[in-house]
Amino acid sequence: MNRRKFLGGAAAAFAAAGARPLHAAANSALRPSDLCGCNPYFQYGFRQNEVELFKDVNTNLRVTNMKVFGVSLTPNSDRPYVFVKLETNQGLVGWGEATLEGKAGSTIACVQDFRDFVVGKDPLQVQHHWESMYVQSFYRAGPLMGSAISGIDQALWDIRGKAMGVPVYQLLGGPYDAKGVRGYYHAENARTDEQLAELRETALSTGVSCFKVGLPDQAYEWIETTPKIERAVKYLARIREKLGDSIDIAVDFHAKTSPSVATIICKEVEPLRLLWVEEPCPPENVSAMARISRRTTTPIATGERLVAAFGFRELIEKSVVDILQPDINHVGGITGLRKVADMANYSNMSMAPHACEGPIGGLATLHVDASMPNFLVQEICSFVKPTKKDEIWAEWFGFPPMRMVDGRFPLSSKPGLGFELSEASLAKFPFGGTNPMARVFQVDGSVAEW
Numbered sequence: 001m002n003r004r005k006f007l008g009g010a011a012a013a014f015a016a017a018g019a020r021p022l023h024a025a026a027n028s029a030l031r032p033s034d035l036c037g038c039n040p041y042f043q044y045g046f047r048q049n050e051v052e053l054f055k056d057v058n059t060n061l062r063v064t065n066m067k068v069f070g071v072s073l074t075p076n077s078d079r080p081y082v083f084v085k086l087e088t089n090q091g092l093v094g095w096g097e098a099t100l101e102g103k104a105g106s107t108i109a110c111v112q113d114f115r116d117f118v119v120g121k122d123p124l125q126v127q128h129h130w131e132s133m134y135v136q137s138f139y140r141a142g143p144l145m146g147s148a149i150s151g152i153d154q155a156l157w158d159i160r161g162k163a164m165g166v167p168v169y170q171l172l173g174g175p176y177d178a179k180g181v182r183g184y185y186h187a188e189n190a191r192t193d194e195q196l197a198e199l200r201e202t203a204l205s206t207g208v209s210c211f212k213v214g215l216p217d218q219a220y221e222w223i224e225t226t227p228k229i230e231r232a233v234k235y236l237a238r239i240r241e242k243l244g245d246s247i248d249i250a251v252d253f254h255a256k257t258s259p260s261v262a263t264i265i266c267k268e269v270e271p272l273r274l275l276w277v278e279e280p281c282p283p284e285n286v287s288a289m290a291r292i293s294r295r296t297t298t299p300i301a302t303g304e305r306l307v308a309a310f311g312f313r314e315l316i317e318k319s320v321v322d323i324l325q326p327d328i329n330h331v332g333g334i335t336g337l338r339k340v341a342d343m344a345n346y347s348n349m350s351m352a353p354h355a356c357e358g359p360i361g362g363l364a365t366l367h368v369d370a371s372m373p374n375f376l377v378q379e380i381c382s383f384v385k386p387t388k389k390d391e392i393w394a395e396w397f398g399f400p401p402m403r404m405v406d407g408r409f410p411l412s413s414k415p416g417l418g419f420e421l422s423e424a425s426l427a428k429f430p431f432g433g434t435n436p437m438a439r440v441f442q443v444d445g446s447v448a449e450w
Contacts, residue, residue, distance in 0.1 A: 070431030098151025153333025
């Protein structure tokens with residue numbers, strides 16, 4: 001068959017199938033997809049009415065509007081809060097958080113990009129909307145898209161709980177522990193022996209049983225000197241001595257160290273019986289993380305920078321670490337966090353979710369924690385003594401969110417995520433724009449992790 005006959009036959013086949021002749025496109029309104037051939041569903045007029053498809057199984061509840069708020073507690077904050085508000089035709093409102101450190105403006109825009117995925121839809125179809133946002137964006141989610149999905153997902157779950165009149169943790173099958181959710185504060189502001197002694201006394205009197213600390217130096221070379229390694233080991237030993245054996249200590253390496261340096265430190269501190277060492281090397285290198293884990297008895301934790309359950313698959317399948325730390329504001333919201341928890345549970349891994357952004361994501365995390373059989377402890381980037389940030393949060397919510405009582409975060413019995421929030425209270429802290437995160441350099445000027 002020659003080329004002319006082939007093209008003629010192909011045109012006849014398309015005509016028989018009901019497709020319009022290609023030359024007819026010149027006389028009609030064109031979309032880019034009509035010309036590039038990348039989306040045949042639009043090219044041949046194939047569009048499905050999503051609401052119509054579910055008319056027999058959905059409710060009369062509809063999302064009528066989506067708002068996104070950038071909230072800066074300080075003008076130069078590197079993590080302005082990104083809050084998502086979904087409104088409905090029945091007066092129910094859902095709140096979520098999409099805060100992404102160093103990328104606030106981009107995240108706000110990305111949330112708005114998902115507007116058509118939820119406005120006009122039944123908010124109770126949480127799983128369907130999650131899959132639609134993730135899969136039908138074609139390119140798989142990184143931190144930016146993951147954070148946007150997270151904020152919307154949390155707001156959908158908030159509406160779902162309110163519509164059914166129960167807390168979200170009950171929708172998830174919780175609470176697993178009637179005493180609430182065990183948590184930990186950070187201890188970075190306690191450096192001297194006197195400060196550590198005071199921290200210990202405060203912890204014992206308030207029931208706090210766990211703290212997290214960092215390494216003493218800002219940056220570490222890939223092959224580090226003996227004095228710096230010894231300084232790190234002695235620093236952690238002093239913290240263990242001053243806080244005592246009844247308080248758990250987690251140490252965040254923040255990916256500052258290479259596998260070789262991390263292995264040396266982890267081996268040296270094994271007698272301290274740390275709760276875990278966190279991100280001992282960059283999290284994207286699963287093989288390197290596995291090498292460290294195999295060489296030490298100190299438990300290894302990672303996961304705050306990973307997106308969706310798919311981002312954790314290799315860690316879980318290969319049993320690379322002991323503890324996973326998804327962040328509900330990046331991993332895909334309540335839906336994403338719960339999927340990771342289930343996968344980890346089947347592989348005998350513990351969950352210690354990360355939370356170093358705003359209060360909405362923190363409160364949403366507690367609901368998932370309360371339903372996990374493999375839950376270990378919940379982070380909040382706060383200190384044992386309340387600060388100005390805690391005062392502002394309490395003013396917004398009418399109660400002190402993410403403050404522990406007897407070492408545990410209490411669970412609300414109110415429906416949804418358990419709070420109401422006014423736009424007016426947020427307006428007192430207008431969005432100050434995107435500011436970069438810390439940029440740390442080695443003494444020779446080369447880029448360092450922080």
